[in-house]
Amino acid sequence: MSNGIVLDGYPDERRLSIRDRIFLGEGLFETIRVTQARSRHAELHWQRLARSAKCLGIEFDLSLQDWKMLLQQHISQEKLQEGALKVILTGGIASRGLTEQGKHPQLLLQTFQYARQKKPMRLISSDWLRDARNPMYGLKTINYLEAILARRKAMAAQADDVLFYNTVHHVTETSCANVFLIQQNKLFTPPLADGVLPGITRQRVIAACINQNISCTEKSLTQQDIGNAEAVFLTNTLQDIQSVCSIDELVFSVEHPLLEKLENQLNKI
Structure with a gap:
């Protein structure tokens, strides 16, 4: 070594x-x-x-x-x-x-030490777009300046975090979490090719869906997809699954049968 x-x-x-x-x-x-x-x-x-x-x-x-x-x-x-x-x-x-x-x-x-945040997240759209071809978005690097600036803007707007889009206006992620949508009891999450970090909890959620026969599709997501979502949630290592209550002017339910099912499954693996 x-x-x-x-x-x-x-x-x-x-x-x-x-x-x-x-x-x-x-x-x-x-x-x-x-x-x-x-x-x-x-x-x-x-x-x-x-x-x-x-x-x-x-x-x-x-x-x-x-x-x-x-x-x-x-x-x-x-x-x-x-x-x-x-x-x-x-x-x-x-x-x-x-x-x-x-x-x-x-x-x-x-x-x-840290405390898990139970309250639902309020998101706003980022002021700038990300280039999905930038290889840095696929790596967990120590350079967090973009995330710092974005989070500060969110806090100034009385929100908790930002939602990033890439240059073709597809959803990517927040400053520190992957994004999932629930539509008609099916899960959708942006593909890594859209400029997304391969999150560990994201990987575990996809595996849990396979294990529980829950439909989970990696596909490019638009603002229209967000508007049609029944629920939105975020995933990262420290929080596991965290509900989203709003994105800009859109409001979402923070309770959904799939959320509870996934949380229970993640606790087992």
């Missing part, structure tokens, strides 16, 4: 080099839920991190077994029973220049 490990709460000599390419926005991260002092879906997070690291050319040779061991050791060390673990993979150290390839990337581990 050649990746260096930096744990939260450790001495200053383990600080990052100023030459690490993470300071150019080159880095990846995973946020992993911890329940009953155990990491959840560690393998799915490892798979995504490994894929993303390969796309960016960042060295990541940690085996799945070592990954799980590392997570569990840190959870035990921090005495975390319920909460989350954030793992950042830096771009590594390099000389100046945009095209330089970093060496000796580091893994940063930080535990934290």
Whole structure:
């Protein structure tokens, strides 16, 4: 294992080099839920991190077994029973220049606690469109500036988050969650090709639908599709499933039989 490990709460000599390419926005991260002092879906997070690291050319040779061991050791060390673990993979150290390839990337581990938000989400449409051809939307990178600006705009408008569209006006995602619509007891979610992050909970919901014989289709979604939806919900690692009560002027029911069924199924897997 050649990746260096930096744990939260450790001495200053383990600080990052100023030459690490993470300071150019080159880095990846995973946020992993911890329940009953155990990491959840560690393998799915490892798979995504490994894929993303390969796309960016960042060295990541940690085996799945070592990954799980590392997570569990840190959870035990921090005495975390319920909460989350954030793992950042830096771009590594390099000389100046945009095209330089970093060496000796580091893994940063930080535990934290959080409260699951039960209240339904109020969304507004983003002021700008996303280019689905931008490869960064398919990677969970540490560069969250767009999400920060969008979330601030939403809060200024008395909303909770924004809903992004791509340049052909297809629904993509919010600042930190994937989107699902319910129409006639069928689920629909945007395809990854529309500029969507391959979310871990998104993946689990699709798998749960297959297991429960619930129709779930990946298709490009328009504003008209949103207007015809019976319900809308969001998915991410920390919140699992969260209902949407409104998007701009549209209002949605926050209760639906499929929502309860999916929530129960996700709790089992």
